[in-house]
Each structure stands twice: as structure tokens, then as C-alpha cells.
Amino acid sequence: MTETTHARAALPPGQRQIDFFPRFGRRVDQPPPTVPAHPTVVFGGALTAPIEIAVDELVGTDPRELHADFHCVAGWSVTGLRWEGVAFAEVYQRYVAPALAPGTLVTHVLVRGLDGEHFVAELGDLLADDVLLADRLGGRPLDGDHGAPLRLVNPAQYGYANIKHVCRIDVLTGAPQAGSPALADRLLQSHPRARVWEEERHGTLPGWLIRPIYRVIKTVMLASARRRTAGESGH
Numbered sequence: 001m002t003e004t005t006h007a008r009a010a011l012p013p014g015q016r017q018i019d020f021f022p023r024f025g026r027r028v029d030q031p032p033p034t035v036p037a038h039p040t041v042v043f044g045g046a047l048t049a050p051i052e053i054a055v056d057e058l059v060g061t062d063p064r065e066l067h068a069d070f071h072c073v074a075g076w077s078v079t080g081l082r083w084e085g086v087a088f089a090e091v092y093q094r095y096v097a098p099a100l101a102p103g104t105l106v107t108h109v110l111v112r113g114l115d116g117e118h119f120v121a122e123l124g125d126l127l128a129d130d131v132l133l134a135d136r137l138g139g140r141p142l143d144g145d146h147g148a149p150l151r152l153v154n155p156a157q158y159g160y161a162n163i164k165h166v167c168r169i170d171v172l173t174g175a176p177q178a179g180s181p182a183l184a185d186r187l188l189q190s191h192p193r194a195r196v197w198e199e200e201r202h203g204t205l206p207g208w209l210i211r212p213i214y215r216v217i218k219t220v221m222l223a224s225a226r227r228r229t230a231g232e233s234g235h
Ligand SMILES: Nc1nc2c(c(=O)[nH]1)N[C@H]1C(S)=C(S)[C@@H](COP(=O)(O)O)O[C@H]1N2
Pocket: 021, 022, 023, 024, 025, 026, 027, 028, 071, 072, 073, 113, 114, 115, 116, 117, 118, 145, 146, 147, 159, 160, 161, 162, 163, 164, 165
């Protein structure tokens, strides 16, 4: 079992603990994506050829357990989640590294979900010991709310880096060119590293400065997440 390397008494700066794990994120207005009968992950980018691996095979028969807190950039945290899955570093060593042409220097990793959400992380941030591709939460298979069939779990990074419904992982030899984002995306711009203990909430503004805007979003979105949860358990 792995405890998160950032197991500390307090929460990261600007975070408040909540007592349930909401379905959250930019796509909450849509239902969770349909999971294929035999889900796979395609690895591509700087590989000599893309490879497709079944989720079951990726996770294997000896899953790793990770106890960790989860921190959303909007300011809520849940503590003591129990994930099971495979270490990202293990997947990288087993499948990705052998498929690279000699001399290829991977710097970044683009992780994509079935709903189209994605995040580009630095490779080093994903090779940490407590980064998992998880297929189970709280002793049960991941449900649609929290990222079925497989999600990235990196407790050191804000929720938006913890891509759900993972279906594709591209390794890159440089940071992708930033496009020209829409105004809303510029306002709530992600940080390339998104480390929670450094409060890297935002790409250009200091984390504490953007807190009030996120606090409003958190209040509104958590209220509807709570209503949805209550509605479901009422049946
Ligand atoms: N595929 C996908 N992954 C995603 C998101 C999303 O909308 N789609 N939202 C992100 C954000 S902003 C957060 S806070 C967490 C929320 O995870 P949860 O729904 O399990 O609480 O998922 C992250 N990963």
C-alpha cells in the first residue's frame, strides 16, 4: 500500500474539506461517457507505433492500493479516498519506454478521457510514486461519476489533472503549443503543473488571487452535486 507522499495534517492552502465526493468537473452538465464493453487505452505520440492495451491487462492481477486526499481547484477537498489500480510509472516502464525509438526524450504526457477532456502533464509529475491509473475506488469498480473505466489519480495535482475515463495517453517530446483559448478558459486557465501544495491553481495569476472566483463556482456546483446525490439515494 502507498500513502500519498504529501500526507500532511493540514489541507493544502486555500482548500476546505467537504464530507462527500461529488461528481464534478467541466463536463458535469453531460452524462458520463458510455464505457465500451472491452475498454482499452491507446498509447501514442512519440512511440514508434501506437499500442492499444485492454484496461484489464493494464491493471493486472496485483493492483496497488493508494490512500489519498483529492483536491479540486475550486477549493473543495475530500480526504481518505482508497483507490486501486496500477502505478503510472509501472505502465510507463512496461509498455511505453520499450516502444520509444532510441534517443527519444519524452517530456510531457497528454492524457485524454472518453468525454474529450484532457490534460498535459510533465512526465516527471506522473512518474511520482503515488500516481495511479485507477479502476477501483472504495473497494468497488469505478462508476461513471468518478471516471469509469479508468482514471488518472495524482493527489499532488488539482482535480483537473486527474483525468477520468482515460482512453488515450500520448507521450510528447515537448510542451504542446498553446492555442488561443476562449475567454472563459483564459479566466480559469489551468497551470501546467497544477501542484496543490504550491497552490498552482492558475496559469498566470497567483493561486490566492483566483480563490474568490473559484469559491463562487464551488458553491454553485457543489449545491447541484448535492441535489443530484440526494435525488439518487431517494430512489
Ligand atoms: N474526463 C474528465 N476528467 C475530469 C473532468 C472532466 O470533466 N472529464 N473534470 C476534472 C475536474 S475539474 C475535477 S475536480 C475532477 C472531479 O472528479 P470527480 O468527478 O471524481 O469528483 O475530475 C477531473 N477530471
